[in-house]
Amino acid sequence: IKMNPLHEQYKTQEDFDGVTKSLRAVFSSGKSKPYSFRIAQMKALHQMVKTEEKAITEALAHDLGRSQFEAVGLEVLGLLMEIEHCMNNLSSWLEPNITPVPAMMAPATSEYVYEPYGVVLIIGAFNYPIMLLLSPLLGAIMTGNCAVVKPSEMATSCEKLMAKLIPQYLDNECYKVVCGGIPVNKGLLDQRWDKIFFTGSIRVGKIVAAAAAKHLTPTCLELGGKSPTIIDESVTDMQLITQRILWGKFANAGQTCIAPDYILCHAKHYDAFLECVASTLKRFYGDDAQTSPDYGRIITSEHCKRLKGLLDDKPGRIVYGGKVVVEDRYVEPTIVAEANLNSKLMGDEIFGPILPVIKINNVDEAIQIIKTMEKPLSMYIFGKNKSMINRVCTEITSGGVLVNDCLYQFGNSHVPFGGVGPSGMGGYHGKFSIEAFSHRRTIMRRDDHMLFDVPVRYPPYTSNGLSIMRFAALKGGSLPSLTNKFLSTTLLAIVAVGVACVLGVKYTKGL
Numbered sequence: 001i002k003m004n005p006l007h008e009q010y011k012t013q014e015d016f017d018g019v020t021k022s023l024r025a026v027f028s029s030g031k032s033k034p035y036s037f038r039i040a041q042m043k044a045l046h047q048m049v050k051t052e053e054k055a056i057t058e059a060l061a062h063d064l065g066r067s068q069f070e071a072v073g074l075e076v077l078g079l080l081m082e083i084e085h086c087m088n089n090l091s092s093w094l095e096p097n098i099t100p101v102p103a104m105m106a107p108a109t110s111e112y113v114y115e116p117y118g119v120v121l122i123i124g125a126f127n128y129p130i131m132l133l134l135s136p137l138l139g140a141i142m143t144g145n146c147a148v149v150k151p152s153e154m155a156t157s158c159e160k161l162m163a164k165l166i167p168q169y170l171d172n173e174c175y176k177v178v179c180g181g182i183p184v185n186k187g188l189l190d191q192r193w194d195k196i197f198f199t200g201s202i203r204v205g206k207i208v209a210a211a212a213a214k215h216l217t218p219t220c221l222e223l224g225g226k227s228p229t230i231i232d233e234s235v236t237d238m239q240l241i242t243q244r245i246l247w248g249k250f251a252n253a254g255q256t257c258i259a260p261d262y263i264l265c266h267a268k269h270y271d272a273f274l275e276c277v278a279s280t281l282k283r284f285y286g287d288d289a290q291t292s293p294d295y296g297r298i299i300t301s302e303h304c305k306r307l308k309g310l311l312d313d314k315p316g317r318i319v320y321g322g323k324v325v326v327e328d329r330y331v332e333p334t335i336v337a338e339a340n341l342n343s344k345l346m347g348d349e350i351f352g353p354i355l356p357v358i359k360i361n362n363v364d365e366a367i368q369i370i371k372t373m374e375k376p377l378s379m380y381i382f383g384k385n386k387s388m389i390n391r392v393c394t395e396i397t398s399g400g401v402l403v404n405d406c407l408y409q410f411g412n413s414h415v416p417f418g419g420v421g422p423s424g425m426g427g428y429h430g431k432f433s434i435e436a437f438s439h440r441r442t443i444m445r446r447d448d449h450m451l452f453d454v455p456v457r458y459p460p461y462t463s464n465g466l467s468i469m470r471f472a473a474l475k476g477g478s479l480p481s482l483t484n485k486f487l488s489t490t491l492l493a494i495v496a497v498g499v500a501c502v503l504g505v506k507y508t509k510g511l
Contacts, residue, residue, distance in 0.1 A: 065297030103476030139433030232383030248406025
């Protein structure tokens with residue numbers, strides 16, 4: 001077996017210790033923290049993705065059989081959009097967040113700021129080996145962290161490309177690329193990190209979480225699950241919703257963590273949907289999808305065999321597709337009608353171009369079926385009945401919801417993307433990557449003048465002192481943080497006199 005030289009660079013404990021030690025030294029020097037440095041690195045990342053588009057599309061074609069359109073549309077453009085969005089808004093996002101303070105604590109100011117964690121580990125995935133590596137890296141850069149990025153070893157061409165381009169375009173001291181398989185992953189996870197960001201399967205996500213727990217390291221886990229798709233009886237344009245669903249399912253040959261995993265189709269549209277599926281898939285990929293330049297390939301032959309095993313289990317009636325050519329890493333777009341809920345196909349996430357379709361008579365059945373499974377990463381609802389849509393959103397928990405389309409929620413950098421429960425923890429994209437890669441640090445400042453101290457808080461305690469504290473805490477409310485000491489002092493003097501007068505009258509009457 002020919003060894004990949006990239007995988008030979010990090011083999012011993014000393015190798016892994018060395019990379020984390022060097023990054024900690026750089027972070028401690030403060031090099032990664034200045035705003036100007038962050039913006040410069042973000043611009044360099046943008047330049048890398050834009051300039052190297054051809055190399056990226058070629059690598060994706062080699063690893064996943066990805067067409068140029070899908071390579072650019074699903075990875076390159078999304079990255080460029082997010083980087084530009086973050087560069088345009090980073091300054092305002094990093095401003096201190098001024099908050100009110102309780103009146104009894106005034107004069108004071110309080111705020112919280114986003115502080116970088118330090119040295120973070122980012123482990124990418126094979127299905128979108130560029131986007132799912134560089135988008136988290138963008139978050140690490142704009143928050144002032146140093147980072148190790150670990151590309152997926154299964155996407156060999158993309159791994160090699162990232163190992164070449166990241167050192168070429170980004171700062172070599174702050175950002176390191178480490179390549180390798182399971183031994184390298186283990187070596188990295190044995191290290192102590194300040195944050196771990198992982199994208200991949202639930203099985204490996206548990207391994208990452210367990211490793212992080214040894215050091216109490218916070219994690220962001222972007223996993224997956226069986227994302228349901230409901231076709232309600234209120235649907236009117238069957239052609240439109242069919243092509244949207246099939247595009248979302250079969251783009252990247254079904255290897256998308258938020259792809260529709262199974263369909264719950266109302267009986268009213270069941271037969272029409274199946275008929276529309278056949279004509280739409282032929283329109284997409286022709287009579288033989290294996291020869292279509294627009295249809296991708298499964299990442300490895302082993303994954304191909306896994307998908308073949310799901311079909312060999314006789315999960316239902318195959319009404320379209322079913323062909324598997326392991327040598328070509330090809331699995332035909334496949335539709336399984338009357339899918340058996342107890343089959344392997346309906347057990348774990350499919351993560352391939354096989355789409356089960358289940359007939360339902362009402363939304364109650366759909367909700368019941370979805371609730372028997374783990375919380376999904378995404379949920380898709382097709383229909384015009386707003387009360388039905390609101391009900392499903394209320395009764396079913398998922399990482400995200402998209403109504404009347406598929407996949408688009410991932411590309412929206414104005415909202416967080418992430419899972420819940422077994423489908424993941426933590427979210428990112430745009431401003432929410434600031435949250436993912438930062439500690440929200442509270443900074444509170446109080447006036448140090450004795451005049452504004454509260455003597456009743458000190459021992460020996462008295463019942464009158466407790467009454468004063470109770471009144472100030474429960475009736476005093478909150479005041480805005482005032483950075484001008486004069487205004488703060490003046491305001492508090494007025495408040496203090498007012499409170500004293502009220503309490504004086506109250507206790508005088510009580511005597």
